[in-house]
Amino acid sequence: MKKILFVFGTRPEAIKVAPLIKKFQENKDYFITKTCNTGQHKEMLDQVLDFFQIESDYKLNIMTENQTLYSITEKIISKLKIVLEDFSPDYVFVHGDTSTTMAASLASFYHGAKICHIEAGLRTSDLRNPFPEEANRRITSVLANYHFCPTNSSKHNLLKENIKEENIIVTGNTVIDALFYGLEKIKQKPHKIQSLKSKLLKNKKNILITCHRRENHGEGILNVCKAIKQLAIVNENHQFIFPVHLNPKILNIVHNELNNIQNVVLIEPLDYPNFIWLMNESQIIITDSGGVQEEAPSLGKPVIVVRDETERPEAVEAGTVKLVGSDTELIINNVQELIDNSSLYNKMSSAHNPYGDGNSVEKIINFFKTYQ
Ligand code: UD1
Ligand code: UDP
Numbered sequence: 001m002k003k004i005l006f007v008f009g010t011r012p013e014a015i016k017v018a019p020l021i022k023k024f025q026e027n028k029d030y031f032i033t034k035t036c037n038t039g040q041h042k043e044m045l046d047q048v049l050d051f052f053q054i055e056s057d058y059k060l061n062i063m064t065e066n067q068t069l070y071s072i073t074e075k076i077i078s079k080l081k082i083v084l085e086d087f088s089p090d091y092v093f094v095h096g097d098t099s100t101t102m103a104a105s106l107a108s109f110y111h112g113a114k115i116c117h118i119e120a121g122l123r124t125s126d127l128r129n130p131f132p133e134e135a136n137r138r139i140t141s142v143l144a145n146y147h148f149c150p151t152n153s154s155k156h157n158l159l160k161e162n163i164k165e166e167n168i169i170v171t172g173n174t175v176i177d178a179l180f181y182g183l184e185k186i187k188q189k190p191h192k193i194q195s196l197k198s199k200l201l202k203n204k205k206n207i208l209i210t211c212h213r214r215e216n217h218g219e220g221i222l223n224v225c226k227a228i229k230q231l232a233i234v235n236e237n238h239q240f241i242f243p244v245h246l247n248p249k250i251l252n253i254v255h256n257e258l259n260n261i262q263n264v265v266l267i268e269p270l271d272y273p274n275f276i277w278l279m280n281e282s283q284i285i286i287t288d289s290g291g292v293q294e295e296a297p298s299l300g301k302p303v304i305v306v307r308d309e310t311e312r313p314e315a316v317e318a319g320t321v322k323l324v325g326s327d328t329e330l331i332i333n334n335v336q337e338l339i340d341n342s343s344l345y346n347k348m349s350s351a352h353n354p355y356g357d358g359n360s361v362e363k364i365i366n367f368f369k370t371y372q
Contacts (some may be wrong), residue, residue: 003087004089007092013095017095019177021054030369037058038062043269048272052178080105092114095117101137106139117140117149119148121155122150123137126309132308147163148171148360149168150170163312171364173355175294176295176360182272182281206278207283208278210288211288212291218249222253223326225257229261238339242265243268261266266321279295284338286303288307295356297320297355301347302354305323
């Protein structure tokens with residue numbers, strides 16, 4: 001039987017690999033499956049694992065406050081060596097473009113395990129933007145044996161880099177599998193949302209905000225906050241709900257700039273079911289998140305992206321996502337236009353599924369059962 005190790009470390013990786021881990025674990029006759037949690041994130045990751053009921057067989061516990069790229073990478077490589085020697089997996093699954101992804105790929109390459117990269121082939125034109133994610137995913141592509149791409153355009157990016165076509169499998173994005181699973185769970189257990197509902201103001205339309213990327217640290221997040229403040233003052237019928245990332249470089253600025261505005265609601269990061277419920281209840285989303293850009297088209301929610309480049313052109317082409325950057329005036333103008341112009345709003349809010357129909361996990365496991 002083949003031995004499979006899943007390595008993950010941050011909130012989005014855990015959300016996107018959770019349905020796949022569960023599927024591999026169900027197939028006990030084919031695979032011995034273990035999980036390794038690097039602990040690049042702590043609270044934000046643990047709540048995902050709780051929701052999907054996933055245990056970590058190995059825990060590397062690397063997170064420290066204000067950690068650096070050097071410390072994350074160095075600790076994961078040296079600690080993962082011990083895990084790889086203990087379990088000796090045939091295949092290691094990594095996801096996306098975080099430092100966990102890149103360091104786990106390198107350690108697995110040193111060990112001689114085959115690397116399976118989920119959400120492969122996303123690209124911008126600039127190695128330093130997003131930083132360091134664009135470099136992380138390119139390094140992972142060089143090391144990986146199998147590349148599970150969300151779309152044909154991500155496959156095309158890999159073909160341009162001379163990756164062999166027989167090792168590229170287009171599957172859709174597993175985030176859609178996770179989203180459908182989460183929406184179904186909320187239907188079954190609506191009481192789980194009660195505590196969040198009690199924190200929101202009554203009879204106001206919701207505008208949801210998330211922001212965390214390194215390129216928005218400093219001036220970027222300050223500009224976003226200034227825009228939210230102005231928009232909140234002008235739009236009293238709306239509430240601006242901001243689950244704030246735990247990174248002190250984000251948290252401190254957001255609380256300094258947006259505290260005590262009556263229609264701005266600052267809350268801690270939400271667990272996955274609460275977050276997707278809130279996305280569904282929102283009129284507009286302002287974000288720099290990658291995962292949110294993928295989920296929003298399925299829910300038909302217009303997204304204003306506060307970044308200069310995106311590796312997710314499908315969502316822009318689908319019309320749900322608009323790339324605006326982090327200039328305060330541009331954010332204000334674009335959000336205000338969406339609030340005031342109902343025909344523009346209706347155009348952006350039609351539902352699309354550029355990232356798949358929720359069957360990505362099935363496609364990945366079928367590939368494994370057939371070819372491995
Ligand atoms: C990381 C990823 C980024 C991904 C994001 C998802 C890298 C380099 N960055 O960025 O690609 O989009 O996760 O959210 O891999 N913290 C906590 N508790 C937590 C999580 C974070 O306190 O549960 C704080 C810590 O002080 C930590 C800091 O946030 O040092 C930054 O975490 P880090 O993983 O380095 O960066 P992110 O911005 O979260
Ligand atoms: N998310 C969540 N709670 C929050 C904010 C986001 O569960 O408070 C989910 C969101 O639905 C998406 C993922 O986290 O699936 C995105 O993570 P993040 O924005 O941190 O990282 P990125 O996708 O930008 O790498």
